[in-house]
Amino acid sequence: MSARETNSQAILEVLVAAVRSMRPELTGPISGEEHIAAELGLDSIDRVELLLALEEAFGLEEEVDPRIFMTPPTLNGLVEQICVSSVASR
């Protein structure tokens, strides 16, 4: 598994854990392909809570651009955006 895949997996795990704490009623598996609004029931502020969860988990201090959290329709799409933007910002 490449470093990038490991990283993506770790990010997805953080995001899924954050979704479960916001929506404890989602007890089934979360693959990352569910629609963030329609299936996971998250609104725009919930998306920013995902950002907070990510920054808290990785010890980042307001380093991630909130805009990349606003549009991806799925968690996997969001993970991809985060990876692209963190590579680009290096």
Add this chain to the structure above:
Amino acid sequence: MAEHFFNAADSDLSHAHGWDLIFGDRFGRGLLNLDGEPHRAARRALMAILNRKATAEYASVASEILNRVVPALPVDEIVDLHAFTKMVTFEVAAAVFAGLSASEASELLGLFTTLQAPDLELGTPGGDRLIREIARSRRRVRALLLTAVDRAHAVEDEPSYGVAGLVARLRALPGPPTDEEIAGHITILLLAGFETTAYLSARLLWLLARHPTEQSAVRRDLAASDPGDSQLLEAAFSETARLHPPLFWLPRRAETDLVFGDTLLPAGTGVFYSIADTQRDPASFADPDEFRPQRFASTDTRRGRFAMTPFSAGRRLCAGIHVGTMETKLIAATVLHRFSLHAPPGPHIGDASPNGTSVTPSEPLLVRLQEVM
């Protein structure tokens, strides 16, 4: 036109999407910003904790808080009425609808203040900081209110009113809401309950401070009758709600192409009904900019059905109308019983509406208090 607006179905003029234009996702969902069947079900369930009978129960909670905070107001110093009423109304709402203590209410009010901050553009340092603060605040609001839901659930007695009644009635719905959704309902009740009542009660006291003759008359009337029965307080309350409705504009969004009079409103248009302008229509109210409570003291009711709509009208009439009216009158009565109010001279202070719907005074509403001899 007004009839069309107030009678429109949610599927034509959406409440939820109208309020989304005002505060987006910041406060979650509740009675105010739900549409259709979820709204109808929640409204049926929650009217039992918002009706006249329930309101009578809350009057004692409000009295207890007022009897603590009003005597602590400083004498012969300048008092900012709106700052005072915001603190009081939030504490009452948090006690009644969430069972929270004064210190928990104070923390929650700080969080609500952050959630009400005007939008800043994302991608700017200020905007990126604010959106994080908003998300942190909402996370903390949810945690506090989930605790409130848990405590309410632990109530052993048959829950009828307040937070215990609210939780029990929502949980009894077919397809009951999750605890997070119940916390959302409480958040919206707190927001809708405190902001409007705080503004209206501050305005009422300020207008009476500016009109000493009316102030003395109301005080005399209150010496002879309960706040809920005083005709003169009722007239001053109505006149304040006419001149300074707590929501200047009611927000909706057209969900289909609609025709209002000669105007076509394409689907997606924001539609705002101006309560404030309608209530200053000289066709309905002579000298409409004057504070004249006696216009409500007569039984002359030749005004049109929608001339006065400070609590909206029709199907979506403010669910908290009884609680808001009781509390505004109780705040006024408690302050007037103890103090006479004097406002510094100067031009009438107008209003500002940063979000395009609810209002705050454009300058602080300042008064000086003296103990009533």
